Amino acid sequence: MMPGERFASWIRKALSCDYVFLDPPYRLHEAYDEALGFLGQSRILKASSIVIAEHDKRHDPGESFEPLSVIAPLRRATVYSASTG
Numbered sequence: 744m745m746p747g748e749r750f751a752s753w754i755r756k757a758l759s760c761d762y763v764f765l766d767p768p769y770r771l772h773e774a775y776d777e778a779l780g781f782l783g784q785s786r787i788l789k790a791s792s793i794v795i796a797e798h799d800k801r802h803d804p805g806e807s808f809e810p811l812s813v814i815a816p817l818r819r820a821t822v823y824s825a826s827t828g
Contacts, residue, residue: 762793769799783808788825796821
């Protein structure tokens, strides 16, 4: 099952998460954009959700995944907070 399919199945089940850990293969930078963009537009996150995206220390997944905002840019991970109001 591909990550997008798994997310879609969670949405169908009306699942929401307090914490989401992402650890795609480090060389697949587009996987971060896809997963974080999907999460930002989904109903999986609550206003209090935290998303932790592990990544290569040379890769910055960015901050442009509304409503996700960076709260802790770390060397090998970026921590986002969801403000889904």
